[in-house]
Amino acid sequence: MSIRGTYFEDIEVDKIRETPAITVTETHVSLYLGLTREPAAAPAAVPAALVLCMSIGLGWRVKEPPLAVLAFVGLDWQIVREVRVGDTVHGRSRILSKRPMRDGGFVVDERSLIDQHGEVVQQGKFTFLVAKRKEVPA
Amino acid sequence: MSEQRRYFHEIPLGEEYESPGRTVTESDLVIFSGLTGDYNVLHTDAEFMKQSIFGERIAHGLLCLAIQSGLFNRAATEYATLGLAGLRWKFKAPVKIGDTIRLKAKVSAKKDLDKADRGLVTIERTIVNQRDEVVQQGETDLIVEKKR
Numbered sequence: 001m002s003i004r005g006t007y008f009e010d011i012e013v014d015k016i017r018e019t020p021a022i023t024v025t026e027t028h029v030s031l032y033l034g035l036t037r038e039p040a041a042a043p044a045a046v047p048a049a050l051v052l053c054m055s056i057g058l059g060w061r062v063k064e065p066p067l068a069v070l071a072f073v074g075l076d077w078q079i080v081r082e083v084r085v086g087d088t089v090h091g092r093s094r095i096l097s098k099r100p101m102r103d104g105g106f107v108v109d110e111r112s113l114i115d116q117h118g119e120v121v122q123q124g125k126f127t128f129l130v131a132k133r134k135e136v137p138a
Numbered sequence: 139m140s141e142q143r144r145y146f147h148e149i150p151l152g153e154e155y156e157s158p159g160r161t162v163t164e165s166d167l168v169i170f171s172g173l174t175g176d177y178n179v180l181h182t183d184a185e186f187m188k189q190s191i192f193g194e195r196i197a198h199g200l201l202c203l204a205i206q207s208g209l210f211n212r213a214a215t216e217y218a219t220l221g222l223a224g225l226r227w228k229f230k231a232p233v234k235i236g237d238t239i240r241l242k243a244k245v246s247a248k249k250d251l252d253k254a255d256r257g258l259v260t261i262e263r264t265i266v267n268q269r270d271e272v273v274q275q276g277e278t279d280l281i282v283e284k285k286r
Binding site for chain 1: 170176177199200201203205209212221222227228229232
């Protein structure tokens with residue numbers, strides 16, 4: 001068994017990937033509020049952190065295999081505008097840099113989330129530790 | 139609106155909070171995978187993860203980030219929050235199924251914003267597990283209403 005995905009060596013810096021979109025529904029908000037016990041938001045408001053969480057899954061719907069992530073190292077994230085129930089968001093990402101380490105390598109992924117009007121709603125940088133091909137456990 | 143909500147000027151710089159604990163369960167991982175579409179093997183394939191350096195499935199980093207947001211609201215008197223402006227975050231150690239996490243937080247900065255009716259409150263946050271090991275750490279910027 002091994003992690004399937006795009007390994008460190010195969011990651012192309014600067015390549016832009018666009019994800020399919022998802023409509024944020026009342027159901028997403030209800031499940032999220034129950035899971036986290038965040039206080040109920042104003043009607044039709046979507047917690048910003050929910051949109052951030054959903055962005056990861058969008059990355060799994062592109063044709064290219066996802067990064068062979070060993071660990072999520074950190075993120076810097078800005079909320080640009082509010083998302084409302086019924087809005088449809090998709091992601092755009094670009095690998096800014098990759099730095100090899102002994103075990104895998106660090107990859108900085110610049111991401112933005114864009115609504116149905118083409119407006120950026122959230123943006124920032126994710127840092128991942130990604131597996132090298134030879135280090136994938138057998 | 140509840141009278142207990144605190145406005146920007148009512149939040150003292152340096153105030154500290156500690157939340158109750160919350161045990162992260164397998165159900166949390168499953169619901170979060172379904173909600174977000176993140177089915178990474180790290181969180182969903184028990185057999186594969188037996189052979190990994192973690193030895194078992196680990197929680198999604200963003201699941202614990204989301205859970206701490208709820209824990210913050212159980213630790214601090216509710217702020218008159220208008221929204222989240224941004225965050226800077228590090229994932230330091232894995233959270234496994236059955237681990238119990240707690241949030242330690244502190245008001246680390248306050249500043250005015252261009253709009254006179256609101257200010258920015260920065261909260262320094264550390265998530266620890268049942269062994270007091272730091273698992274996640276970062277800062278969040280909250281936009282908080284000013285009392286008129």
